[in-house]
Amino acid sequence: MSNGSVTNTFKRFEIGLYTFGDLIPDPASGTTISAQRRMKEIIDAAKLADEAGLDIFGVGEHHRLDFAVSSPPVILAAIAQATKQIKLTSATTVLSTVDPVRLFEDFATLDLLSGGRAEIIAGRGAFVDSFPLFGYKLEDYHALFAENIELLLELGKQETITWNGQFRSSLSDLEIAPRPKQPELPVWIGVGGTPQSAHNAGRLGLGMNLALLGGTPERAKPLADIYRQAGQQAGHEPSKLRVAVSSHGYISDTSQQALHEFYPYYSSYLGQFAGRKMSQAEFGRIASPETAFAVGSPEQVIEKILHQHELFKHDRFMLQMDVGGMPFGKVATAIELLAAKVAPVVRRELTR
Structure with missing residues (x-):
């Protein structure tokens, strides 16, 4: 397949946010906010993103x-009740350990409540805590996902269903x-670094949400190529094969300010979930211009998104910034910069 044949046929390049709602002590104060307050801040962030004109918010x-x-x-x-226009998606739904019928009905309800703004990003998840919690076997990891995505897609096609499966x-x-x-709930497949996942997303004709959390974007380009090739071989129209990129990052007025402000929170985040803390020198290296880690000034983040678009021809970019106990005030300022300084320039450049 020639990558030159891939074009962005959508009216607007979409830019948005996603969050996992982690509860980690603020490294500066040592305090951890309550789950109730964290949920309120997530809703406030989504409301701010909606009012600022961003396109998508994921949880x-x-x-x-x-x-x-x-x-x-x-x-x-x-x-949905606090916003008007922004699309709302899971990020991601751990599809192997959820009942597809319950999932479909929940998001159909969300779609009605939001006036048609619901989406699903279905993935296998980075953690396996849901398997013992809901009574599933980890050795069935792949088979459960395959069966559940098949059923989920069938549920969207018909009001009445007859179906048989293994689990x-x-x-x-x-x-x-x-x-x-x-008419149809948008379903995306969350893909990390696995070529088979990219191939399956293309074969099914679903959007591919590519988690690009570090390293150089060039290393992930083969996944986009595999995805589009599999989709076209399965008979899906190229214009319907959508790619989204999800990244970690943070925006401030200058690159040095962004690095200084984000470092303690990201290091704390890694310490909690990856079992290691990062030195400032290492942090500076992973945020260098050639990496996918979107930390810097608005101009630097713009350059990273545009460079990635040359590689992936993606339709959507989503950023996770609220990590490691970061105070909401800093998150809110970064959201405003993303909406006011980054998004308009990216969209303008990509319409040329």
């Missing part, structure tokens, strides 16, 4: 005491309600 799923969010559709339903009880001429406002 992740974890089942641990150091995260505030275990039920994305509930939080997203609250956000879930059979469905015999049963009604699936409510139906969403959108």
